[in-house]
Amino acid sequence: MRILVVGAGATGGYFGGRLLQAGRDVTFLVRPGRAKVLRDSGLRIVGLGEETVLTPSLAETGTLDGTYDLVLLAVKATGLAAAIDDFAPAVGPETLVLPFLNGLAHLDALDARFGEGAVLGGVAKVMTTLDDDGAIRRLGPLQHLTYGARTEPAPPRLADVGAALEGAGFPVVRSARITEAMWAKWVFIAAIGGINSLLRGTIGDVVAVPAGAELAEAVVAEAAAVAEAAGYPVPAADLETTRKTVTDPAMGGSSLYRDLLGGHPVEGEQIFGDLTARARALGVATPLLDLVSLQLRVHNHRIG
Numbered sequence: 001m002r003i004l005v006v007g008a009g010a011t012g013g014y015f016g017g018r019l020l021q022a023g024r025d026v027t028f029l030v031r032p033g034r035a036k037v038l039r040d041s042g043l044r045i046v047g048l049g050e051e052t053v054l055t056p057s058l059a060e061t062g063t064l065d066g067t068y069d070l071v072l073l074a075v076k077a078t079g080l081a082a083a084i085d086d087f088a089p090a091v092g093p094e095t096l097v098l099p100f101l102n103g104l105a106h107l108d109a110l111d112a113r114f115g116e117g118a119v120l121g122g123v124a125k126v127m128t129t130l131d132d133d134g135a136i137r138r139l140g141p142l143q144h145l146t147y148g149a150r151t152e153p154a155p156p157r158l159a160d161v162g163a164a165l166e167g168a169g170f171p172v173v174r175s176a177r178i179t180e181a182m183w184a185k186w187v188f189i190a191a192i193g194g195i196n197s198l199l200r201g202t203i204g205d206v207v208a209v210p211a212g213a214e215l216a217e218a219v220v221a222e223a224a225a226v227a228e229a230a231g232y233p234v235p236a237a238d239l240e241t242t243r244k245t246v247t248d249p250a251m252g253g254s255s256l257y258r259d260l261l262g263g264h265p266v267e268g269e270q271i272f273g274d275l276t277a278r279a280r281a282l283g284v285a286t287p288l289l290d291l292v293s294l295q296l297r298v299h300n301h302r303i304g
């Protein structure tokens with residue numbers, strides 16, 4: 001199966017790199033800056049005692065000249081529209097697109113361009129970031145992909161997707177309820193990122209002070225209430241994982257918090273603006289998440 005990874009950053013670079021290591025047919029679609037780093041230094045995965053250097057196959061944007069079987073999409077939401085235009089030449093009648101962006105907003109844009117049947121649902125959990133020198137740094141052991149069809153019947157090539165992703169050194173789950181899984185991840189990331197942003201600290205910082213853990217639980221409860229009202233209640237085990245994570249003294253920050261601290265644009269509208277808008281439409285009060293959403297809007301406005 002020919003796989004095109006769009007976004008060779010912390011998420012796409014990590015999972016794409018693992019697939020490459022496992023011998024899969026992987027090409028990374030990259031823009032000139034990232035292409036230079038990957039050509040000069042290789043695709044490096046570091047941290048947790050690892051120093052892996054891979055030689056990836058690259059396609060620069062604007063040079064795609066054939067279709068792929070599977071597109072793994074891992075760009076920031078802020079770059080989604082441009083990325084869609086850039087990888088569109090790789091999408092033929094049989095291509096499946098598997099996005100790993102947080103939230104659900106990206107699905108509308110992908111469905112509109114490629115058709116709902118071609119767009120799978122996906123959830124990535126991984127603790128990685130890009131170092132200043134372009135290496136993909138693991139910050140913790142978490143690594144997990146979930147994927148599934150959003151349409152009935154499932155696309156015939158879904159089984160091939162499983163075969164392509166499995167056995168590459170990270171757990172992969174095919175979900176029959178992928179939209180529910182995406183909501184559960186949305187609650188997870190909105191809770192972690194919301195707590196980080198609201199209190200300007202890691203989860204460890206927050207739970208170290210009196211009333212910190214209570215605030216963390218309150219943010220989880222708000223996000224979970226929206227998912228429930230939307231018809232996708234977070235399964236009890238996932239909710240428990242989220243609660244444990246946001247009260248874990250060893251837990252750090254989300255990628256959104258790292259972007260916030262670094263003065264970069266954040267996925268505020270996609271993770272919080274969309275969630276709070278849905279909450280309002282459903283009659284669910286989300287005062288804490290509203291504040292996060294507004295705060296991130298101000299941040300994005302300030303940095304321009």
Ligand SMILES: NC(=O)C1=CN([C@@H]2O[C@H](COP(=O)(O)OP(=O)(O)OC[C@H]3O[C@@H](n4cnc5c(N)ncnc54)[C@H](OP(=O)(O)O)[C@@H]3O)[C@@H](O)[C@H]2O)C=CC1
Nearest residue numbers: 007008009010011031034074075079083101102126128255
């Ligand atoms: N980091 C994490 O731990 C996790 C992140 N996520 C989600 O995954 C998504 C990606 O995040 P993350 O990996 O952190 O982001 P990064 O910024 O690390 O990586 C995004 C990559 O996409 C590339 N890119 C952007 N536009 C294009 C384009 N048009 N063509 C080719 N490449 C492009 C960027 O390259 P360039 O150098 O050219 O800008 C960059 O390398 C987000 O929605 C995030 O919320 C989900 C789970 C975990």
Ligand SMILES: CC(C)(CO)C(=O)C(=O)O
Nearest residue numbers: 124125126127254255256
């Ligand atoms: C919390 C985490 C690491 C889980 O994958 C995440 O999604 C992010 O930082 O964006």
